[in-house]
Structures are given as structure tokens and as C-alpha cells.
Amino acid sequence: xxxxxxxxxxxxxxxxxxxxxxxxxxxxxxxxxxxxxxxxxxxxxxxxxxxxxxxxxxxxxxxxxxxxxxxxxxxxxxxxxxxxxxxxxxxxxxxxxxxxxxxxxxxxxxxxxxxxxxxxxxxxxxxxxxxxxxxxxxxxxxxxxxxxxxxxxxxxxxxxxxxxxxxxxxxxxxxxxxxxxxxxxxxxxxxxxxxxxxxxxxxx
Numbered sequence: 508x509x510x511x512x513x514x515x516x517x518x519x520x521x522x523x524x525x526x527x528x529x530x531x532x533x534x535x536x537x538x539x540x541x542x543x544x545x546x547x548x549x550x551x552x553x554x555x556x557x558x559x560x561x562x563x564x565x566x567x568x569x570x571x572x573x574x575x576x577x578x579x580x581x582x583x584x585x586x587x588x589x590x591x592x593x594x595x596x597x598x599x600x601x602x603x604x605x606x607x608x609x610x611x612x613x614x615x616x617x618x619x620x621x622x623x624x625x626x627x628x629x630x631x632x633x634x635x636x637x638x639x640x641x642x643x644x645x646x647x648x649x650x651x652x653x654x655x656x657x658x659x660x661x662x663x664x665x666x667x668x669x670x671x672x673x674x675x676x677x678x679x680x681x682x683x684x685x686x687x688x689x690x691x692x693x694x695x696x697x698x699x700x701x702x703x704x705x706x707x708x709x710x711x
Contacts, residue, residue: 518695524664542620543560557604560593565595566593596650609629612628614639625708637702658703
């Protein structure tokens, strides 16, 4: 599990509070995570997660499923058994999954998830994106999706933004260039400066 530790734990890049809040507020259980790398933190909060990544490092990581599940079972926050699946391919290509299966689609630091993967989302399911490479704007322009909420990180905690969620999706509310790492006495750590946009898939 050294790769997960160096890329996420050591950099404080797990964003566990984000997934905890989504689970508490929206009750999602089945998750699709395109471009996941080895970021298994969602499995601590959601019992059914399918990870998709084309990198050899991710494939090697998930090949040791026993080690991955041991870590997940040690940290999971739900009673049922954890289910994970790793698909080693480019998520832009058709995935070996039924359409309309998932109630949560994660588009975090991965481009073009909205146009290629939203078909796997259930009607009424949630898409969560941090607007990496304008994913939130792409979602906002899609008639099948409606902006439902925004999550912000403030005072070391994640919370749902109050008021009109659409006001956050304007050029004045986000910066196209952000500093993601800062140096500390123990090395480098991730700086959480993201807003997370939650879109709901319309029925039909």
C-alpha cells in the first residue's frame, strides 16, 4: 500500500471529509470513479466502488486485491462487506458496465468524465466534480444535469454551501491556477482550495 500512502496519506490528499459528507447528506452507495489512480479513500465511505484507470501503476496496485481490501476493511465506516472492482482501461472508451447503474459519479482531477461516463449514472444520481479542466461548466451546459449543491472546505471542514448553488459556478468564484502543495516541517502537503459541484441527473 506504499503508493497510496505516498500519493495520498503523506500529502494529506485523501479528502476523507468530502466523501463522508456526501454519504451522510445523500446516502450514495454505488460509485464509479474514472481516472481514480490509487485513490481508494471513497471505499472507506461507500460500500460499492468501481475504479477505472489506464496507468500501469494503478493496475499493479489493484492487482494485490487482498492488500487493498485489508486496508479498506480496516477503515470502512459501514457494516456491509466492501466491494471493489478495478477496470484497467481508458475511461473514454466504452466500459464493461451497464448504463444507469451508479448513484454517484466522481470526476476529480480527471478530464472529460461528464461526456464519456455520465451514461453510467442513474436518473437522480449525483455527479461530483471540482471543475478540473472546466468539468463543472461542461456539466452545467448538459441538459441532462442540474446543479444541485456546492461543497466548500472552510476551517478544516467540508460543508454544503448555503444559498443559490449556481452563483458559485462563475469565473469570479474560482481561479484557473491554484497552488495545490505547500511545504511544511514534515514535507509537502496538499492545499485544499477546491469547490466541489454536485449535479443531479434528470429523469428521462
